[in-house]
Amino acid sequence: MSRKLTSSSLLPAMSRFAVLLVIIILGCVIDPSFLSLRNIGNNLANASILVILGVGETIAIVTNGPDLSAGSVMTMGGVVTAILMKSYNMNFAIAILAGLLAGCLLGALNGYMIAYVKIPAFISTYGLQWAVLGFAYVILNGYILYSFDESFRFIGNGWILNFISMATVCMLVIVTAGILLMKKTTFGRKCYSVGSNPIQAMMSGIDSKKVVMKAFIISGFTSAAAGILYVARMNSVQSDIGSSYLLNVLAAVYMGGTSAAGGEGGILGTIVGALAMTMVVNCMNLLAVPSELRDAVIGVLIIGTVLFDTMLRKQLAKRKAV
Amino acid sequence: MENRENEYLVDMRHITKVFPGVKALDDVSFNLKPGEVHILMGENGAGKSTLMKVLAGAYAPDGGELYISGEKITRFDPVFLQEKGIGIIYQEFNLIPYLNVAENIFIDHMPGKGLLIDRKGMHAKARELLSDMKMKVDTHALAGTIPVAQQQMVEVAKALTHDLKVLIMDEPTAALSGIEIEQLFSIIRSLKEKGIGIIYISHRMQEISQIGDRITIMRDGQYIATHRVEEIGTDEIVSLMVGRKIGNLYQRGERQKGDTILKIEHLCSKKERLQDICMEVHRGEIVGLSGLVGAGRTELARAIFHVDPYEKGTITLKGEEIKQKATVREMIEKGISLIPEDRKRQGLSLILSVSQNIVMASLDSVSSRGWLNRHKENEIVEQYIKELNVSTPGAEQKVNNLSGGNQQKVVLAKWLATQAEVIIFDEPTRGIDVGAKKEVYSFMDNLAKEGKAIIMISSDMPEVLGMSDRIYVMRDRRIVKELNASQATQEIILSYALEGARGEEQDDKN
Numbered sequence: 036m037s038r039k040l041t042s043s044s045l046l047p048a049m050s051r052f053a054v055l056l057v058i059i060i061l062g063c064v065i066d067p068s069f070l071s072l073r074n075i076g077n078n079l080a081n082a083s084i085l086v087i088l089g090v091g092e093t094i095a096i097v098t099n100g101p102d103l104s105a106g107s108v109m110t111m112g113g114v115v116t117a118i119l120m121k122s123y124n125m126n127f128a129i130a131i132l133a134g135l136l137a138g139c140l141l142g143a144l145n146g147y148m149i150a151y152v153k154i155p156a157f158i159s160t161y162g163l164q165w166a167v168l169g170f171a172y173v174i175l176n177g178y179i180l181y182s183f184d185e186s187f188r189f190i191g192n193g194w195i196l197n198f199i200s201m202a203t204v205c206m207l208v209i210v211t212a213g214i215l216l217m218k219k220t221t222f223g224r225k226c227y228s229v230g231s232n233p234i235q236a237m238m239s240g241i242d243s244k245k246v247v248m249k250a251f252i253i254s255g256f257t258s259a260a261a262g263i264l265y266v267a268r269m270n271s272v273q274s275d276i277g278s279s280y281l282l283n284v285l286a287a288v289y290m291g292g293t294s295a296a297g298g299e300g301g302i303l304g305t306i307v308g309a310l311a312m313t314m315v316v317n318c319m320n321l322l323a324v325p326s327e328l329r330d331a332v333i334g335v336l337i338i339g340t341v342l343f344d345t346m347l348r349k350q351l352a353k354r355k356a357v
Numbered sequence: 358m359e360n361r362e363n364e365y366l367v368d369m370r371h372i373t374k375v376f377p378g379v380k381a382l383d384d385v386s387f388n389l390k391p392g393e394v395h396i397l398m399g400e401n402g403a404g405k406s407t408l409m410k411v412l413a414g415a416y417a418p419d420g421g422e423l424y425i426s427g428e429k430i431t432r433f434d435p436v437f438l439q440e441k442g443i444g445i446i447y448q449e450f451n452l453i454p455y456l457n458v459a460e461n462i463f464i465d466h467m468p469g470k471g472l473l474i475d476r477k478g479m480h481a482k483a484r485e486l487l488s489d490m491k492m493k494v495d496t497h498a499l500a501g502t503i504p505v506a507q508q509q510m511v512e513v514a515k516a517l518t519h520d521l522k523v524l525i526m527d528e529p530t531a532a533l534s535g536i537e538i539e540q541l542f543s544i545i546r547s548l549k550e551k552g553i554g555i556i557y558i559s560h561r562m563q564e565i566s567q568i569g570d571r572i573t574i575m576r577d578g579q580y581i582a583t584h585r586v587e588e589i590g591t592d593e594i595v596s597l598m599v600g601r602k603i604g605n606l607y608q609r610g611e612r613q614k615g616d617t618i619l620k621i622e623h624l625c626s627k628k629e630r631l632q633d634i635c636m637e638v639h640r641g642e643i644v645g646l647s648g649l650v651g652a653g654r655t656e657l658a659r660a661i662f663h664v665d666p667y668e669k670g671t672i673t674l675k676g677e678e679i680k681q682k683a684t685v686r687e688m689i690e691k692g693i694s695l696i697p698e699d700r701k702r703q704g705l706s707l708i709l710s711v712s713q714n715i716v717m718a719s720l721d722s723v724s725s726r727g728w729l730n731r732h733k734e735n736e737i738v739e740q741y742i743k744e745l746n747v748s749t750p751g752a753e754q755k756v757n758n759l760s761g762g763n764q765q766k767v768v769l770a771k772w773l774a775t776q777a778e779v780i781i782f783d784e785p786t787r788g789i790d791v792g793a794k795k796e797v798y799s800f801m802d803n804l805a806k807e808g809k810a811i812i813m814i815s816s817d818m819p820e821v822l823g824m825s826d827r828i829y830v831m832r833d834r835r836i837v838k839e840l841n842a843s844q845a846t847q848e849i850i851l852s853y854a855l856e857g858a859r860g861e862e863q864d865d866k867n
Contacts, residue, residue, distance in 0.1 A: 219728055219729055220724075220727050220728055220729060221720040221721075221724045221727050221728075221729060222727060224713065224716075224717075224720060224729065225720070227706070227709060227713065228706060228709070228713075228717055231706035231707075231708050231709055232702070232705070232706040232707070234702055234703050235702070235703055235704060235705055235706050235717070236706075236717075237664070237685065238664065238685070238695065238697055238703050238704070238718075239685075239689075239717045239718040239771075240684070240685040240686035240688070240689045240718055241686075241717075242684070242686065294708075298706060298708055298709065299708050
């Protein structure tokens with residue numbers, strides 16, 4: 036009986052790992068060096084921004100609803116850090132802290148609008164997305180900031196081992212913290228409680244306003260962190276860096292099995308989703324797939340993964356019924 | 358098609374309806390003549406609403422026959438029966454709050470003008486219908502913004518847009534005040550004159566003689582009796598409604614009544630209209646809270662648990678006065694549990710595991726400084742799974758996959774895990790099978806024996822009588838009577854729970 040149980044509870048994760056495995060095999064067929072340490076390291080480094088964004092996004096979706104401002108908050112985190120370093124000559128560590136703080140404040144604003152003013156997450160974060168984007172334009176005034184300190188850029192581009200980059204280290208730290216938070220703390224438990232049934236949570240004495248508030252602050256934090264890492268990697272920042280990331284991070288989260296209805300899913304699935312997307316891009320690079328086709332491939336990947344999972348679940352339900 | 362005498366508008370014969378595990382209707386016959394008001398009475402769960410849903414086509418019966426104006430009906434679907442002239446106004450209104458009055462009235466067949474809706478014509482017709490009923494309602498007002506009484510009239514008007522022969526009204530006066538009830542009655546009388554038959558479900562005794570022609574009483578899904586209204590008295594109706602024997606389902610060990618643990622004095626709330634509630638609960642006793650649906654029992658429980666606010670009065674728990682502004686969390690910490698009525702909506706997160714649900718209200722006791730202690734959690738979860746005999750493949754199973762009875766046990770476990778000393782059960786056995794019921798009863802009895810105080814809200818009279826040491830009866834948002842279990846009978850409880858059934862009670866009111 037216990038075996039049946041494991042298979043049913045691990046199934047969503049398994050079906051996603053299966054998709055990832057297929058992509059890796061495909062990569063190896065295309066290029067035998069796909070599984071070399073260096074290439075794995077590259078893929079991990081390339082996935083780091085998406086994964087970091089995904090940590091906060093997953094927590095927001097599990098608890099309440101999507102944080103559609105993730106892209107703009109990412110931009111703002113990068114812009115604040117960059118400006119403080121470039122225009123005010125601040126130490127990069129302080130600039131990073133300020134960038135992260137900006138992300139937390141924007142997250143708090145989201146949380147306040149959702150939990151206390153009762154504006155649905157979809158609308159309040161979507162509105163903030165535009166407001167912050169506009170603000171970033173104003174701050175940068177159309178300029179592109181580039182060429183930062185060597186020590187700052189090390190965070191994005193440095194390698195400490197042959198296959199472990201600093202970006203991967205940053206990602207691992209945030210991922211570990213996120214997973215611990217969701218799995219091992221009462222806060223994580225409350226997120227699932229509020230997300231799965233807010234009335235039940237209220238009757239259980241859980242202050243869902245506080246929980247939602249914190250969830251969006253975390254999402255703001257990880258978005259800003261992703262933006263800062265982006266600046267460190269690319270050595271430049273402009274006002275639209277986050278725009279393309281929003282849809283990608285939502286895809287990674289939903290592909291990873293987190294339910295849009297809330298209360299179900301987790302960060303591990305999101306990581307698998309983000310890695311799958313990054314590795315598919317790697318494969319397409321190796322195959323020199325024309326850029327016009329790439330979006331279509333990503334689209335097929337997203338729908339395919341979810342379809343595969345749905346079919347597996349149906350099969351399992353059938354077998355259970357027999 | 359069989360041609361029968363057209364004496365009856367509706368003739369239901371030997372109707373049977375079975376739901377999984379329950380015979381909701383067992384050989385029930387019922388008929389309705391043109392221009393009469395036929396009152397349908399019975400306790401909660403007697404099968405009135407199910408019978409009416411068969412007539413309205415919402416349920417297909419498993420046995421028996423239905424004739425409408427002599428025509429045998431074989432197709433049970435709501436639209437078809439609406440075409441046959443059956444209109445039903447459910448207890449919960451079905452108006453769409455964001456559409457206006459005219460749109461609601463013509464919701465299922467808006468008058469057209471080519472491809473477009475003929476708005477002018479629609480409003481004109483709606484106004485005409487409403488003024489026929491002597492109602493002044495702005496047809497442009499949004500349905501959600503008009504008073505409840507007017508909403509009800511809109512429901513009636515909506516039914517009248519079809520060729521109406523029969524109108525079913527399920528507790529239409531539950532939310533109405535005196536004048537509004539009078540208005541409704543005058544509309545009913547004018548419908549009668551048109552030859553429309555009315556089936557009227559109500560719990561209010563005094564309405565029977567005011568508006569009824571005949572009365573049919575149901576109990577436990579069975580037909581009991583039909584009488585002309587002038588031939589039958591209130592006492593007889595009550596005893597026909599009840600008339601049931603209590604089996605040995607209920608457990609009652611040696612309970613030691615201890616000191617007062619919870620005391621409520623003069624509690625009033627604006628939002629839920631609770632009025633001057635005074636009650637006392639002792640350690641080691643089970644206190645029944647009886648009354649009809651809507652009497653204010655759940656609302657009182659929610660006020661005690663601080664889910665809903667109250668403005669006046671004091672709650673004293675273990676000698677300590679509770680602040681009005683206390684939160685649910687604080688109430689749990691002080692030792693009160695409220696096991697809610699609607700377990701799927703309020704008691705559980707169905708997509709989470711048995712384990713996660715069980716510790717949901719006592720996260721503090723399985724964690725330190727915010728970090729969960731899985732070892733402790735598993736210990737507590739295993740303990741309650743064993744103690745309550747929850748049948749589940751494992752603690753990590755989703756609650757969704759358990760049966761109703763086992764889900765209810767998970768809810769109980771969740772609220773026992775908080776180490777509560779005062780436990781409020783709201784309809785603890787609703788929708789679970791007899792076996793699970795018995796387990797819940799013996800569990801409640803054990804808790805009382807351990808010295809915990811239990812408040813049990815229940816609409817199931819035998820359950821209240823079988824389990825309680827004392828019984829408070831509520832009506833119209835106030836406590837109207839306190840009874841000792843030894844002096845209580847179903848008749849006595851029901852007579853207090855119903856309005857104006859006894860002279861003595863009229864005095865209480867004044």
